[in-house]
Amino acid sequence: MKIVTLEQTNTFDISISGKGWGSGFGADVILTNTSQETIARWTLEFDVFHKISILWNAEYTKRQNADGSYHYTVTNPSWTQSPLAPGESLSFGFNAISAPDTPVSETLDPNNFTNFVFNVVF
Numbered sequence: 001m002k003i004v005t006l007e008q009t010n011t012f013d014i015s016i017s018g019k020g021w022g023s024g025f026g027a028d029v030i031l032t033n034t035s036q037e038t039i040a041r042w043t044l045e046f047d048v049f050h051k052i053s054i055l056w057n058a059e060y061t062k063r064q065n066a067d068g069s070y071h072y073t074v075t076n077p078s079w080t081q082s083p084l085a086p087g088e089s090l091s092f093g094f095n096a097i098s099a100p101d102t103p104v105s106e107t108l109d110p111n112n113f114t115n116f117v118f119n120v121v122f
Contacts, residue, residue, distance in 0.1 A: 011035045011120050014044070016113060020104025024097050025050070027108055029074075032089040035120075039084040044074045045117040049099030058092035069099075071115075 013034050018027035033039055049069045052062065060074045074092065084090060098104050102112055 011039070012042075012118055014116065014118070016108065016110040018104070018108035020098065020106060020108060022098065022103050024053075024095060025104035025108055026093065026095050028091060028093045030089055030091045033084045033086055036086050038086065039120045041081070041121040042076050042084070043119040045072065045115070045119075046113045047071050047115040048096075048113045049102055050096040050104075050112070051099075052094045052096045055094040056092060057090075060094075 011034065013030075013032040015030040015032075016027060018025050020026075029044075031042070031044070047065060047069050051070060052060065052072060055074070057077065058074050059077050060072055062070050062072050065071055076090075102109075
């Protein structure tokens, strides 16, 4: 069992896109295995000021940071532990309430998501 973080290797390509309606937005996240190994399990962590209200195709936990942002930990769902082969992609999505200082009017800015950490188990 080998654990790799995003800082150590280019294991995954992460794409975040979405559309907003002012007070909230919907986002789609696509993760692509760019390594040469099959990934058994994964965890994606990030910080953002937006508050996720519902997430699908994955499981998550959240905690509020001292600066008012939220720290999210998203994992592959327990109901599907299928490995992810090299070149394969998976996706999950969520709806969120926009942070008052950074409303999402039309296009979601992926730069609002910070402190990405991606862990995988091969």
